[in-house]
Amino acid sequence: MDTIASLFSFITWPVSWVIVQFHTLYGAIFGPDTGWAWGLSIVSLVVLIRICLIPLFVKQIKSTRNMQVLQPKMKAIQERYKSDKQRQSEEMMKLYKETGTNPLSSCLPILAQSPFFFALYHVLSAIASNKKIGVIDQSLLDSARQAHIFGAPLAAKFMDSQEKVQALGASLMDVRVVTAVMIVMMSASQFFTQRQLMTKNVDLTVKTPYMQQQKMLMYIFPVIFAVMGINFPVGVLVYWLTTNVWTMGQQMYVINQNPTPGSKAQDQYLGRLLKSVTAHGEVRGRTRRNTVKRIVAKGPDRNDIERKFVTGLAKLGLAAQEDGTVIKSETAVAEAEGGAAQRRQQPKRQTKAQRQTGAAQAGAKEADSTESGSKTSLQKRDAQDAQPKPAGKPASGSSRQAKSGQRKGPQRPKHPSKK
Known part of the structure; x- marks a missing residue:
């Protein structure tokens, strides 16, 4: 972690300068050596950074919604060009270009915060090591080392040894209780933020792998934060808890005022x-x-x-x-x-059992009607046969007495040669 933080050492000076300016303000109210002055300085740093990142957050929201809408089309492209990865990538890029979607936009706020996060970590590590950094001179360094938040020094970590914690003027129990509570709150806020996104602000009519990925991240991210949190100083936990709470409130506002269509x-x-x-x-x-x-x-x-x-x-x-x-x-x-x-006139949807019962009843009615119809036709035929026939006309049964193969009606005279 120290190696990664050193890569962002170029931004430690502006970060330390902003913290000192806020500390001057809050120190005049709560006292320069109190945890309130230094803790509120870190909180104010987070608020300032997040306000500057609001335009990126708007892009993140738009990109996330566009990605949700494009998931069915992306899946169709993957199925169509399953064996041609190059063509698949080309079609994906074409789809992104046509819709104006940038997949990286959803990560912009986190990427933009990373330099400030690691710079703050570098500053607090220097305070724990009693080293001057940025604009923090020896007097400010001594003041920061004396500052405690609920009994835990700003530079103390959950995994610190008893000797190191005592050197900062605190007890190991106080440090571990405070850091454990902050880690739990940090992970819980991350989980709730992801959960309200999945349960309230997702189009329920579209079932895509993207939703399954989001559900997995909802459980994975809090675990990652909990594992990483045991190596964060108390000041960094204050920073990360504040930014998680800000994200949760900001997202809640967006969900209430500009929700995703179909959600x-x-x-x-x-x-x-x-x-x-x-x-x-x-x-x-x-x-x-x-x-x-x-x-x-x-x-x-x-x-x-x-x-x-x-x-x-x-x-x-x-x-x-x-x-x-x-x-x-x-x-x-x-x-x-x-x-x-018109909706009231539409028939109600029947269950499978009801449809089978109806079909059986309809078949029974059809059989009954066929049987009664055949009986009626037989009765009519018998009645016709019982009626007297007019003279000069052959009986109706005479036609049935005709020889097989003989044409009914008047016969043609045979040709003389065939007599």
Whole structure:
């Protein structure tokens, strides 16, 4: 870890400078040597970095959604060019280019944070070793070594020895309890973040291997964080716990305000939007109007959740417009009532047992009707035979008495040569 951190030593100076500036601010409030001053400085560093990374987070959201939409097409390409890996890669790149999707965009926030993370780790390791680094001089170094968060020094680790922890002015029990609690919280926040993404913000109508991969990562990432966390100083755990909580809150906001189409979150969001329109008679807010605008623009390509929302507006006598607003419309009410009546007239879906029973009953009825029909025809024929025949006409049975092979009706005269 120290070797990796040294690779990002070029950024340790700006990171240490930012921490010192925040420490000056919080030190005037809580005291320069307190854990609150140094801990809040690290938290403020995280918040500053994450604010700067918001544009990358937006790209990450768009890329993740595009990848979810493209999964069926990607799978079809893989099946089609299974034996030609080069052609498969070319078709994949062509698909990415046509849709404007960058697979690496989903990793941009993590990649962008990595230099700051390792730089902070390098700074805290130097504090633990009593070495000056960046803008942190000897006086700041002594102050940082005295700072404790719930009894654990900023530079202490879970795996540190008793002697090293005592040199920092703390007990091994306090250090391990604090670091263990922070590791559990860090892993739990990572798991909850991934879980709410899978359970609420995924299109449930599309079943792809991508979803299975995400489910695996939901359980793998917390384990990775737990294993790595035992080697992180307390200050780095504060950093990582803060960034996980920020990611969880940021994702929660995105899921509630801009959910993935076809997901459970979209159903909940459009339900809240329909209630708001019912209460106020209009679409309030630019974000909500943009949502309605996108639904209108889709036309027949709307998913079931979006069609349910449009139908709900129609039942209220409202029709969504291209600019995202709604207007009163009697036609919408009539269409909604007609659609509801048509849906009511549709037969209910039967089970397999019910279909087999119905088929057996239909066969029995058909057999009964055939038998009764044959009896009726026989009765009619007997009645016709019992009726007297007019004179000059042969009986109906005479035709049956004709010789085999003899043509019925008037016969042609035979040729003289055949007499």
